[in-house]
Amino acid sequence: MFTPQTFPLALLMMITSAICWGSWANTYKGVKNYRFELFYWDYAIGIFLIALIFGHTLGSTGHDASSLTNNIHAADTSNVIYALIGGAIFNLANLLLVAAIDMAGLAVAFPISIGIALVVGTVLSYILQPKGNPALLALGVICALIAVILDGKAYGNLGRAETSVSRKSVIVCVISGILMGLWAPFLTRAMTTGNSLGPYSAVVFLTLGALLSCFIWNLYFMKHPLVGEPVSFSGFFRGPASGHLLGLLGGFIWGTGTVFNMVAASLTGVAISYAIGQSAPMVAALWGVLAWKEFAGAGGRSKLYLVLMFVFYGLAILR
Numbered sequence: 281m282f283t284p285q286t287f288p289l290a291l292l293m294m295i296t297s298a299i300c301w302g303s304w305a306n307t308y309k310g311v312k313n314y315r316f317e318l319f320y321w322d323y324a325i326g327i328f329l330i331a332l333i334f335g336h337t338l339g340s341t342g343h344d345a346s347s348l349t350n351n352i353h354a355a356d357t358s359n360v361i362y363a364l365i366g367g368a369i370f371n372l373a374n375l376l377l378v379a380a381i382d383m384a385g386l387a388v389a390f391p392i393s394i395g396i397a398l399v400v401g402t403v404l405s406y407i408l409q410p411k412g413n414p415a416l417l418a419l420g421v422i423c424a425l426i427a428v429i430l431d432g433k434a435y436g437n438l439g440r441a442e443t444s445v446s447r448k449s450v451i452v453c454v455i456s457g458i459l460m461g462l463w464a465p466f467l468t469r470a471m472t473t474g475n476s477l478g479p480y481s482a483v484v485f486l487t488l489g490a491l492l493s494c495f496i497w498n499l500y501f502m503k504h505p506l507v508g509e510p511v512s513f514s515g516f517f518r519g520p521a522s523g524h525l526l527g528l529l530g531g532f533i534w535g536t537g538t539v540f541n542m543v544a545a546s547l548t549g550v551a552i553s554y555a556i557g558q559s560a561p562m563v564a565a566l567w568g569v570l571a572w573k574e575f576a577g578a579g580g581r582s583k584l585y586l587v588l589m590f591v592f593y594g595l596a597i598l599r
Contacts, residue, residue: 281338281339281340281341281342281344281346281347281348281351281478281480282338282339282341282543283479283543283546283547284543284544284546284547285547287547287548290544290547290548290553291544291556293540293541293543293544294540294541294544294548294552294553294556294557295556296536296537296540297536297537297538297540297541297544297553297556297557298537298556298557298558298559298560298562298563299537299560299563300533300534300536300537300538300540300560301394301534301537301538301541301557301558301560301563302390302559302560302561302562302563302564302566302567303533303563303564303567304530304531304533304534304537305377305378305381305390305530305564305567306530306567306571307323307526307527307529307530307533308323308378308381308526308527308530309381309567309572310526311520311522311523311526311527312520312522313520314519314520314523315505315508315511315515316378316379316381316382316507317498317501317502317505317511318502318511318515318516318519318523319378319519319523319526319527319530320375320378320494320498320527321494321498321516321527322523322524322525322526322527322528322530322531323527323528323530323531323534324371324487324490324491324494324498324531325491325527325528325531326527326528326529326530326531326532326534326535327487327490327491327531327532327534327535327538328484328487328488328490328491328531328535329528329531329532329535330487330531330532330535330536330539331480331483331484331486331487331488331535331538331539332484334480334483334535334536334539335348335480335481335483335484336348338480338539338543339478339479339480339481340480346478348478348480348481348484351477351478351480351481352477352481352484354475355475355476355477355481356473356474356475356476358473358474359469359470359471359473359474359475359476359477360470360477360485362466362467362469362470363466363467363470363477363482363485363486363489364485364486364488364489364492365466365489366462366463366464366465366466366467366470366486366489367463367485367486367487367488367489367490367491367492367493368489368490368492368493368496368497369459369462369463369466370459370460370463370486370489370490371489371490371491371493371494371497371498372459372493372497373393373397373456373457373458373459373460373462373463374456374460374490375497375498375501376393376452376453376455376456376459376506377389377390377393377394377453377456377460379452379501379505379506379507380392380393380449380452380453380456382506382507383448383449383452383506383507384449384450384453385568385572385574388431388434388449388453388568388574389449389453389456390560390561390564390565390568391427391428391431391561391562391564391565391589391593392428392431392450392453392454392457393453393454393456393457393460393561394457394460394558394560394561394564395424395425395427395428395431395457395558395561395593396428396453396454396457396458396460396461397456397457397458397459397460397461397558398421398424398461398554398555398558398559398596399421399424399425399461400457400458400460400461400462401460401461401462401463401464401465401554401555401558402417402420402421402461402551402554402555402558403421404461404462404464404465404468405464405465405468405549405550405551405554406549406551407465408465408468408469408472408550409468409472409549409550409551410549410551411548411549411550411551411552412548412549412551412552417551417552417555420555420595420596421555421596423592423593423595423596424558424592424593424596426592427561427589427590427592427593427596430585430586430588430589430592431561431565431585431586431589433582433585434575434578434582434583434585434586434589437578437579437581437582437585448506452506463486464550464554467482467486467542467550468550468551470482470485471542471545471550472550478546479539479542479543479545479546480539480542480543482542483535483538483539483542486538487535487538537557537560541553541554541557555596559593559596561593562590562593562594565586565589565590569586
């Protein structure tokens with residue numbers, strides 16, 4: 281099993297994970313006339329497939345006790361269940377995040393949701409696996425909270441007319457963020473207690489839990505969507521080839537970031553790796569501002585809040 285042996289390599293993997301986590305949603309933004317509930321099936325398949333690919337390649341080098349199949353056979357059943365539950369929680373949070381992106385845009389939904397997730401996930405993961413300097417972690421969490429508040433102010437000063445939608449989208453972002461912060465502690469438990477799962481097998485079961493829970497969460501949102509009219513499963517098979525391919529690509533990108541993050545955590549601890557990886561909102565906000573022009577025409581005050589948001593996210597990373 282490949283794992284980083286030096287901190288610079290682990291840091292590079294954590295930064296890569298942040299780029300992946302902050303970029304995958306662009307695949308949905310690139311889809312035209314294809315509902316996110318249908319797009320999400322391809323995404324969920326993609327995250328599971330890429331976890332299997334990494335597990336049977338980098339996760340199986342050496343063929344020793346830590347390799348994917350041997351680790352799965354040796355791991356406690358309870359740890360497998362914890363990873364599956366973590367995947368189901370992540371999946372609900374991510375479905376809400378994609379809905380929020382649909383309602384509020386990438387530059388708004390990501391910083392609010394993932395900023396809250398950073399706080400919740402980092403604190404709970406540190407409690408379960410106390411690696412790193414708690415004072416520096418706390419300072420980073422405070423900076424991330426300030427960044428979330430500033431992003432909300434930037435959004436509030438856009439002066440858009442659809443205030444009811446704005447309010448609903450912010451509520452969805454907050455709920456998504458709280459849930460998004462809860463899956464990492466489940467994975468931390470699965471990777472640190474008893475006969476634990478290794479990083480590759482942990483991500484395999486995390487993504488399997490996400491895929492299986494689609495038959496609960498995603499089917500519900502297809503019948504009771506947050507945006508638009510209900511959709512039927514037949515629409516998935518009538519969907520455009522580009523939509524299916526972009527969904528799989530989005531899953532591959534997120535899954536790659538998750539594997540890299542958990543593999544780096546084998547050296548740094550989950551709290552540190554997760555916290556650095558969750559600087560993804562800064563990446564997503566850059567995409568939203570520069571590529572998708574979501575703040576085009578914004579006033580000076582809104583732009584100032586946006587700049588300060590980047591500053592405080594930067595401070596959160598450098599803590």
